[in-house]
Amino acid sequence: MSEEVLAILIMWTFIFVYSIFGSIDFGAGFWAMIYNNHRTMAGKIANRFLSPTWEITNTFLVLLVVAFVGFFPKGAYTLGTVMLVPVSLILFFLAIRSAFMVFSYSVQGYRRTMFIISGISGLLIPSLLIAVLPISQGGFIGVDGETQNLLLEKLFTSPTLYLYVLFGLTSELYLSSLFLADYARVSNKEEAYRLYRSNAILLGPLTLLSALFTLLFMAPESRWLIDNLVDQKIWFVLSLAAFFIAYGSLWWPKQNRPGIGRPRFTLLATVAQYGLASIGYGLAHLPYIVYPDLTIYEAFTATETFYSLMIMYIVGLAILTPGFYVFWRLFLKDKRYLQQE
Amino acid sequence: MDTVVLARAFFGTSLGFHIIFATLGVGLPLMIVIAEIIHQVKGDNDYAIMAKRWTKAFAVLLGVAIPSGTIVGVQLSLLWPGFMEIVGKVISLPFQIEIFAFFLEALFMSIYVYAADRLPRYFRLISVFFVALGAVASAILISAVNTWMNTPDGFKIKPDGTIYDVNPWDAFFNPSFLSSSFHVAITAYMTGAFAVASVAAFKLLKKRPERERAYHLKGLFMSLAVAFLMSFVSSLSGHHSAQILHQHSPEKLAAAEGLFETQRYAPLAIGGYTDPKTEEVKYGIEIPWALSWLAAGKFDTEVKGLYEFPRETWPPFYVHTLFNLMVGVGVVLLGLAAFALFYWWFFAKKRAKSFPKWLLWSLVFSGPLSMLGIEFGWVFSCSGRQPWTIYRVQTTAEAATKNENLGMLFLLFLFLYALLSVLTVLILTAYFKRNPVSKDMERISG
Numbered sequence: 001m002s003e004e005v006l007a008i009l010i011m012w013t014f015i016f017v018y019s020i021f022g023s024i025d026f027g028a029g030f031w032a033m034i035y036n037n038h039r040t041m042a043g044k045i046a047n048r049f050l051s052p053t054w055e056i057t058n059t060f061l062v063l064l065v066v067a068f069v070g071f072f073p074k075g076a077y078t079l080g081t082v083m084l085v086p087v088s089l090i091l092f093f094l095a096i097r098s099a100f101m102v103f104s105y106s107v108q109g110y111r112r113t114m115f116i117i118s119g120i121s122g123l124l125i126p127s128l129l130i131a132v133l134p135i136s137q138g139g140f141i142g143v144d145g146e147t148q149n150l151l152l153e154k155l156f157t158s159p160t161l162y163l164y165v166l167f168g169l170t171s172e173l174y175l176s177s178l179f180l181a182d183y184a185r186v187s188n189k190e191e192a193y194r195l196y197r198s199n200a201i202l203l204g205p206l207t208l209l210s211a212l213f214t215l216l217f218m219a220p221e222s223r224w225l226i227d228n229l230v231d232q233k234i235w236f237v238l239s240l241a242a243f244f245i246a247y248g249s250l251w252w253p254k255q256n257r258p259g260i261g262r263p264r265f266t267l268l269a270t271v272a273q274y275g276l277a278s279i280g281y282g283l284a285h286l287p288y289i290v291y292p293d294l295t296i297y298e299a300f301t302a303t304e305t306f307y308s309l310m311i312m313y314i315v316g317l318a319i320l321t322p323g324f325y326v327f328w329r330l331f332l333k334d335k336r337y338l339q340q341e
Numbered sequence: 342m343d344t345v346v347l348a349r350a351f352f353g354t355s356l357g358f359h360i361i362f363a364t365l366g367v368g369l370p371l372m373i374v375i376a377e378i379i380h381q382v383k384g385d386n387d388y389a390i391m392a393k394r395w396t397k398a399f400a401v402l403l404g405v406a407i408p409s410g411t412i413v414g415v416q417l418s419l420l421w422p423g424f425m426e427i428v429g430k431v432i433s434l435p436f437q438i439e440i441f442a443f444f445l446e447a448l449f450m451s452i453y454v455y456a457a458d459r460l461p462r463y464f465r466l467i468s469v470f471f472v473a474l475g476a477v478a479s480a481i482l483i484s485a486v487n488t489w490m491n492t493p494d495g496f497k498i499k500p501d502g503t504i505y506d507v508n509p510w511d512a513f514f515n516p517s518f519l520s521s522s523f524h525v526a527i528t529a530y531m532t533g534a535f536a537v538a539s540v541a542a543f544k545l546l547k548k549r550p551e552r553e554r555a556y557h558l559k560g561l562f563m564s565l566a567v568a569f570l571m572s573f574v575s576s577l578s579g580h581h582s583a584q585i586l587h588q589h590s591p592e593k594l595a596a597a598e599g600l601f602e603t604q605r606y607a608p609l610a611i612g613g614y615t616d617p618k619t620e621e622v623k624y625g626i627e628i629p630w631a632l633s634w635l636a637a638g639k640f641d642t643e644v645k646g647l648y649e650f651p652r653e654t655w656p657p658f659y660v661h662t663l664f665n666l667m668v669g670v671g672v673v674l675l676g677l678a679a680f681a682l683f684y685w686w687f688f689a690k691k692r693a694k695s696f697p698k699w700l701l702w703s704l705v706f707s708g709p710l711s712m713l714g715i716e717f718g719w720v721f722s723c724s725g726r727q728p729w730t731i732y733r734v735q736t737t738a739e740a741a742t743k744n745e746n747l748g749m750l751f752l753l754f755l756f757l758y759a760l761l762s763v764l765t766v767l768i769l770t771a772y773f774k775r776n777p778v779s780k781d782m783e784r785i786s787g
């Protein structure tokens with residue numbers, strides 16, 4: 001494997017991990033808004049998960065940017081230039097959301113308003129984030145003299161963008177419902193579990209449909225990607241299989257007890273489903289970071305920097321792993337935290 | 342305004358905003374650790390209450406520190422794409438390590454805040470310790486990038502801009518790394534301590550039950566002790582930073598001092614302003630020989646003046662004022678902390694008198710003043726580097742984005758920063774009004 005491919009593989013892994021955790025995080029914010037004061041405690045549960053974790057998810061987003069700059073500086077140059085407006089909007093909403101989430105924990109009086117603000121921004125941010133995909137597929141970047149810029153008007157009037165947004169939002173809500181269903185089950189809140197499960201039942205097919213439409217209505221400039229995607233069809237077949245297994249498992253009987261569904265299994269199988277599809281999409285996208293001007297080979301960093309970064313990843317992960325373990329024990333497993341009223 | 346100026350104003354504002362929260366984010370955890378340690382050693386519950394209340398304030402501030410930090414981090418690529426392309430190749434290492442520091446801080450912060458009641462005592466101490474460690478490490482690491490911009494090292498560049506012979510560790514440990522990042526960390530500790538002293542002094546201004554007065558006095562004394570120590574060390578380390586300037590960025594030192602002619606026995610100019618017409622410092626006090634002595638410890642040290650360098654690479658003249666203001670803040674605050682401690686030791690403690698009102702009021706202003714010192718310091722460091730973004734490698738104009746949509750975005754973010762500032766103040770006052778110290782005291786004793 002060449003260094004460039006190794007770097008994009010790591011990058012892609014980070015993006016994938018963030019897209020799962022980010023979906024769960026933003027989705028949980030949305031559900032916390034919807035089910036604020038709901039009798040099933042569904043909102044409380046979403047919040048209980050969110051309070052200690054959002055900061056870590058946010059750090060992951062920063063990691064994405066930093067890793068990208070470190071591995072593909074030229075890519076940072078291009079995307080930094082082109083994405084000024086959409087990324088600034090993301091930053092704006094992100095700041096509002098984080099601040100209001102923390103504030104709502106501190107003052108009781110305005111909780112409702114704060115929940116609404118953080119919930120709505122939890123839908124806007126992923127919609128803007130996913131816009132990177134259609135942009136990277138080509139057709140939305142204009143060149144004017146020496147500088148590149150984003151064709152905002154063309155982007156915002158293109159159906160491709162909206163289909164991607166639809167796909168992103170349904171996936172966000174589907175994944176977060178599944179996650180919260182599992183979290184509710186571990187917390188012994190059967191009613192909240194049922195609520196999230198029925199949301200997932202509704203959302204699952206919607207994600208599939210929106211994915212299908214996104215592919216069908218891809219912009220003409222993305223022809224190259226469609227051709228490549230067809231070559232990678234095996235991954236999508238596997239992914240589809242994973243979807244049906246996962247979705248079906250919503251009806252499996254609970255282990256050794258009356259009750260329905262195995263949320264942990266469903267969640268993991270769904271993550272596998274998205275993982276397989278991401279591999280297919282990623283392979284089809286190579287070697288382009290932004291079509292047609294920027295490939296991973298052109299954008300790659302200095303070799304010495306690459307190796308010192310690799311060493312740091314290994315050392316950093318080794319140091320942090322125990323911390324993550326303690327964290328997981330305390331907030332995702334400890335009954336005293338999960339089962340409080 | 343042209344795009345480069347707008348980009349500079351935009352970025353400077355974002356950083357100037359972030360740094361307020363970031364500095365407290367480094368300074369407060371140290372105070373919390375110290376309070377926790379005193380609590381565990383002495384068993385005095387007041388210190389546990391302090392730690393708890395400061396943590397609350399810290400958590401709210403973090404709610405702004407983190408998103409504003411995310412903003413500056415991403416804005417580096419948006420506003421300075423040309424700069425980040427070189428950064429990515431040469432100095433991405435500290436950025437990368439910083440992420441681990443963030444993770445460390447975020448993990449243990451959540452543990453300390455949301456799981457405190459389920460943790461054994463010693464583990465609570467470990468968690469705050471890691472929070473404090475993560476915070477100071479991230480400050481030092483980000484400073485590494487800034488020091489590299491001031492004294493770039495660890496790579497070579499061809500005339501066409503191709504970068505080769507990269508050594509990431511040399512870039513990291515560039516000549517000014519140790520002195521500047523130490524200075525950043527110490528001044529953050531100093532500011533955190535003065536911020537706590539401000540609040541304690543403010544509380545002591547009003548009449549309160551004896552029990553509460555005692556509590557606030559403990560907080561005041563503890564923070565003054567830390568503030569005094571840190572102010573002292575920060576002036577030493579600032580002095581060291583200036584010596585590094587003398588060696589590695591002579592035009593910055595010359596501009597800071599308004600020195601035009603290269604000379605031995607150079608005078609130190611305090612106050613006044615640099616007049617661009619006559620090219621001299623007006624209305625300042627000159628201390629003969631002092632600059633030469635400060636720059637390298639000998640009176641006959643030759644200090645380079647601005648005439649030594651091409652005019653188009655001169656830093657702006659106002660950095661002389663910024664430098665004076667920063668140093669002034671340092672000297673005033675060192676004096677204030679020393680005086681307050683002295684007063685406490687000889688008058689308040691022995692004769693059971695309380696602090697006079699004027700002294701308390703001066704202490705109330707010490708926190709904001711220290712924060713101003715931080716702002717002056719950064720603006721001095723960054724604009725004193727002009728016209729370079731990377732000293733003698735890349736100019737600010739080359740680094741800046743060519744995108745012309747900055748104006749509206751700048752306004753949007755100004756609105757955001759104003760909103761967040763107002764909300765932070767409102768939330769903090771609302772929370773501490775509803776949960777006064779007396780309530781925490783009852784909870785612990787009852």
Ligand code: HDD
Nearest residue numbers: 058059363366367406407410411413414443476479480483
């Ligand atoms: C004096 C110290 C200091 C300085 C000079 C800076 N920061 Fe900062 N920053 C911190 C001290 C700090 C901190 C106190 O360590 C924070 C606050 C909360 C946290 O987790 O770390 C932080 C947060 C923070 C975050 C959020 C991390 C997260 O999501 O957890 C980012 C991305 C940055 N910073 C990036 C920057 C950049 C790009 C800077 C300059 C160009 C910068 N910071 C200057």
Ligand code: HEM
Nearest residue numbers: 521524528576579580582583668671711714715718719722
């Ligand atoms: C008392 C004497 C002080 C001296 C002689 C001093 C000196 C310096 C010098 C020379 C620099 C520039 C370093 C560079 O550009 O590379 C600097 C930067 C800075 N100073 Fe100070 N300083 C003093 C006090 C303070 C105080 C009191 C604060 C804040 C409370 C402060 C905060 C900063 C900050 C944040 C920077 C920018 C970071 C850096 O480049 O190091 N300084 N200082």
Ligand code: HEM
Nearest residue numbers: 349353356357360421483486487719720723724729730737
């Ligand atoms: C956190 C405290 C900081 C503050 C308050 C600050 C402030 C400023 C200001 C006011 C400017 C505009 C300069 C001018 O227009 O004259 C500026 C420029 C800049 N700073 Fe800093 N700075 C800080 C730290 C840093 C750090 C740590 C970095 C590096 C990662 C950095 C990178 C830059 C860049 C790239 C520019 C634009 C190019 C330039 O004007 O040189 N700054 N900063």
